[in-house]
Amino acid sequence: MPVSILKQGPYLIASVQSALTDTEVIDLRDSLLAGVAKHRSRGVIVDVAALDIIDSFVARSLTTVARTNRLRGARTVVVGIQPEVAMAMSQFGLRLDEAYTALDLEAGIQLLTH
Amino acid sequence: MGDEIRVRIASDADTVTARQAGRDAALRLGFSRTDATFIATAISEIARNITVHAGEGEITVAGFSEEGRKGLVVIASDEGPGIHDVPAVLRDDYYSEFGLGMGLWGAKRLMDEIEVSSEPGKGTTVTMKKWMGFDEVGSMLGGE
Numbered sequence: 384m385p386v387s388i389l390k391q392g393p394y395l396i397a398s399v400q401s402a403l404t405d406t407e408v409i410d411l412r413d414s415l416l417a418g419v420a421k422h423r424s425r426g427v428i429v430d431v432a433a434l435d436i437i438d439s440f441v442a443r444s445l446t447t448v449a450r451t452n453r454l455r456g457a458r459t460v461v462v463g464i465q466p467e468v469a470m471a472m473s474q475f476g477l478r479l480d481e482a483y484t485a486l487d488l489e490a491g492i493q494l495l496t497h
Numbered sequence: 498m499g500d501e502i503r504v505r506i507a508s509d510a511d512t513v514t515a516r517q518a519g520r521d522a523a524l525r526l527g528f529s530r531t532d533a534t535f536i537a538t539a540i541s542e543i544a545r546n547i548t549v550h551a552g553e554g555e556i557t558v559a560g561f562s563e564e565g566r567k568g569l570v571v572i573a574s575d576e577g578p579g580i581h582d583v584p585a586v587l588r589d590d591y592y593s594e595f596g597l598g599m600g601l602w603g604a605k606r607l608m609d610e611i612e613v614s615s616e617p618g619k620g621t622t623v624t625m626k627k628w629m630g631f632d633e634v635g636s637m638l639g640g641e
Contacts, residue, residue, distance in 0.1 A: 402513050405545065474607055475607055476603070
């Protein structure tokens with residue numbers, strides 16, 4: 384899977400390295416949910432700067448992660464959405480309900496730790 | 498008419514190939530990065546409709562020119578089960594639990610024109626166009 388997931392203290396940081404197929408998006412979703420359970424993480428950061436698009440399937444999967452984590456007391460921050468990708472999501476009407484968003488990884492970590 | 502790009506769609510990896518080919522073609526034709534991302538996102542949705550509902554099909558992307566205006570056309574075709582009520586799936590309030598409606602609906606919002614022809618049992622063809630024009634937000638973002 385072209386995603387690296389790193390445990391940093393009470394947080395998980397997932398960095399997407401390239402465009403993802405739907406199968407890879409499902410793997411990412413499942414790995415994050417399993418990782419939070421295994422490490423008792425309090426927060427997850429998903430860096431999507433390398434994603435070429437966020438369509439309905441990706442948005443739904445990220446929302447599932449955020450919603451599931453929230454029920455378990457962990458927060459989800461999606462960082463690095465490219466300006467053009469954000470424009471397309473806005474035009475499409477896609478939202479990332481229940482996930483926090485931040486400009487980049489640094490801002491995401493700040494959001495979780497403050 | 499520019500070069501036509503043809504991508505066979507049989508798996509979700511083909512969907513990535515098709516949307517990246519669409520993005521590259523759009524940028525080559527002179528579309529802004531924002532418009533190219535709109536086009537790639539729309540292709541991703543309709544390619545998923547093919548893999549989920551028909552199993553396999555094909556997407557072609559080509560530039561075109563009409564009355565002095567340039568644009569890009571995407572044609573997605575399959576020989577799958579077809580759509581029984583095409584006007585319904587393009588309505589704003591349509592929602593399918595399998596996501597079919599959402600994909601076409603999204604493609605409609607991201608592109609300038611969309612036409613769906615379908616015959617139950619025989620397949621579906623989606624033709625969608627994006628016209629080149631001044632992109633206010635794209636230029637604001639430095640996309641042009």
